[in-house]
Amino acid sequence: MENQVPKYLAEISEAEWEKTPVSVKRVVGQLLERIAALEERQAHLEEQIKRNSKNSSQPPSQDSQPGFKPKPKEPGKRSRGAQAGHEGHQQKLYAAEECALIEEHYPSHCCGCGEVLSGWDNEPQRCQIVEIPPLSPIVVEHRFHALDCPRCGMRTRAYEAEVVDGSRYGDRLCALVGLLSGEYRQSHRMVVRLLSEIFEVELSVGSVGRLRQAVSEAVAVPVAQAHEYVQQQRQVNIDETRFAQGNADKANPKGTQGWLWVVVTPLVCMILGYHGYIASLAELRQACGISRDGSKASQLLNAARSYKLAAQGFKADIPALQQLEPPFIVFYNFNHFLVVEGFYRDRVYLNDPATGHRSVSLTEFSESFAGVVLTFAPEPEFQPGGEKPNIMRSLWARLRSSKWSLVFCIVIGFLLVLPGLATPAFSQIFIDQILLENRQDWLRPLIIAMIITAVLTGLLTRMQLQVLRQLKVKLAIAMSSRFLRHLLYLPVSFYDQRFAGEISNRTQLNDRLADLNTMMSPRCGA
Known part of the structure; x- marks a missing residue:
């Protein structure tokens, strides 16, 4: 290289290159090697830029978008800091009776002239420092003594089972284990670690399992009572959860809980089945647009119309209901929809999706009827069909x-x-x-x-x-x-x-x- 002119230096003649000092030639050679390495790296990077999901295994999410510029975020109209009308949040001040210690601080000298101050402030500025109590286990030791009988000489020891149960742990510790593992979803080992590091209470993994079982047995009775109470209610949540009924038209009491969407699909299924069309609840749930947020009577009517039923909703009184051809749907007790199958003498025969077929007196029905009725009639294009589950x-x-x-x-x-x-x-x-x-x-x-x-x-x-x-x-x-x-x-x-x-x-x-x-x-x- 020292005798031949490199290809990058073609403008230099061989005579001039021979006159170049050896040290300069060596530096030029190092620079040329560096240039060659950089050109190779540039070619590799250009090849990577050209790669996309169509000519390589690169996922589409990594494809470059030429000319794409993110839309600049428009400045908000709200000013910084607290907004007008916001209640704000401040630290809660506990009552003086709830404070473990109250320290009074008085200024000793005037900040203006330095005069010695004395007296009492009836409305001092309050500042409270909240601290948790020191965490240490409360250990209660039970000692069971043995005494000799002066009459027969028999040695008798105090019975342990009368004082200490089999768990050897207190009620609050048992409840805390149930709270950590049940409500906060902590594993057995994490509960052991928390109790050891925070409360200095040493438990084994097996003890955590036994304490959880003890908590389950302790709450078994109230849980069974809650289940029994729910099952005895007239409106039972069969599928999901209830929803808060709106009061936009001022027709419903404020805070009324609605159960319409719980029974929407069974109601449509009853009406269609009466007219000879058998449909599954899954199909009707999709047709009615049921979601976890609930549904509306308008969606119920639209679903019925999609099956070629002439559906309409209006307000009516009891005499008008008796003139309608059953079955039809009524709004009952301001929180439930059910099917009226007919009237006979002083009885009204109902089909409640929550409780099944039942009959009530005309007086009870009049007291619970909310005045809204939905009627359905088959159109000429209606075709019976479907197949019953077998x-x-x-x-x-x-x-x-x-x-x-x-x-x-x-x-x-x-x-x-x-x-x-x-x-x-x-x-x-x-x-x-x-x-x-x-x-x-x-x-x-x-x-x-x-x-x-x-x-x-x-x-x-x-x-x-x-x-x-x-x-x-x-x-x-x-x-x-x-x-x-x-x-x-x-x-x-x-x-x-x-x-x-x-x-x-x-x-x-x-x-x-x-x-x-x-x-x-x-x-x-x-």
């Missing part, structure tokens, strides 16, 4: 792939009947022929027959249980996989209307259904 058809769809296993279990069940029929015969022969007639020569054949029957029963039972176990595992896997596949194909609106815990609990129903099917199979044979 449990046997649904059950056969799940068991069709395992029909030979079911046939085998049924046959084994019939064969197991034969040993059961032979048992009374063995008893009769043993009593009548061997005990009463004293025919000892019959004893050996009888014992051999009983052994053969017992062995046959054991073999058949083993074969049946083995097939049932395989059938149970097969059904559980097949139904769970089919259920998960069905979940993946459901629309997003399905998940918007339900909680994650409710959906996850549905997977356990597949195992229960598999247990039920395998339990019923041998009974069909028997």
Whole structure:
């Protein structure tokens, strides 16, 4: 390189290059190597810039958008700081009786002239410092002494179970463990760590589990009472949660809780079923636009019109209702919709989605009727259709792939009947022929027959249980996989209307259904 002119320096002649000092040539060579490395890096970066999701494995989210400039954020109209009309938030001042210590601070000298000050301020400025109490475990030690009886000399010790329960932990600690693990969703090990670091209370993971069980048993009675109270209510939340009913037209009392969307789809299903069209609740829920925020009567009418029903809503009184052709929907007790099936004498026959068919007196109905009625009549384009749900058809769809296993279990069940029929015969022969007639020569054949029957029963039972176990595992896997596949194909609106815990609990129903099917199979044979 020192004798030849580099290609980057073509403007320099060979004679001039030969006159260049060696040290300069060395520096020029290092610079040329650096330039070559930078050009190679530039080419590599330019190649990366040209990559996109169409000519490489790069995801579309990393594609460059030439000419894209984010829209500048417009300055807000609100001024900085507190807004007019806002209540504001300040530190809560506790009453003087609630303060553990009150310290009075007085100025000693005047800030202006330095004069010594004295006196009392009736309205001093208050500043409170809030602190949590020192956390340390409260340990109560129980000592159980043993004393000798002066009369008989028997040594008796105080009974421990009368004072200390089996947990060895107090009620407040037990409640805190239940709060941390139940309400705040902390794991067993995290609860152990929190109690150790904050309260200096040492617990094992097993003790946390036992304390949680103790909390569950302690609240079992009020929880059962709450369940019983909810089940006894006339309006029961079957699907989701209730919603606050609006009062825009001043027609409803303020704060009234509405249950319309809970019963919307059953109501439409009742009306369509009366006119001969069978529709599933899932189909009607989508048609009515049901969500976790509720629904409105207008959506109910629109859904009915989509099925070619002439639907309309209006206000009416009791005499006008008696002139309408049932069934129709009424707004009942200002918080519920139900179907009126007809009037007979002084009784009104209702179909309540929450409680089913029932009848009330005309006086009670008049007191609860809110004056709103929805009527439905089939249009000329209305076509009856649909198919009622069939449990046997649904059950056969799940068991069709395992029909030979079911046939085998049924046959084994019939064969197991034969040993059961032979048992009374063995008893009769043993009593009548061997005990009463004293025919000892019959004893050996009888014992051999009983052994053969017992062995046959054991073999058949083993074969049946083995097939049932395989059938149970097969059904559980097949139904769970089919259920998960069905979940993946459901629309997003399905998940918007339900909680994650409710959906996850549905997977356990597949195992229960598999247990039920395998339990019923041998009974069909028997």
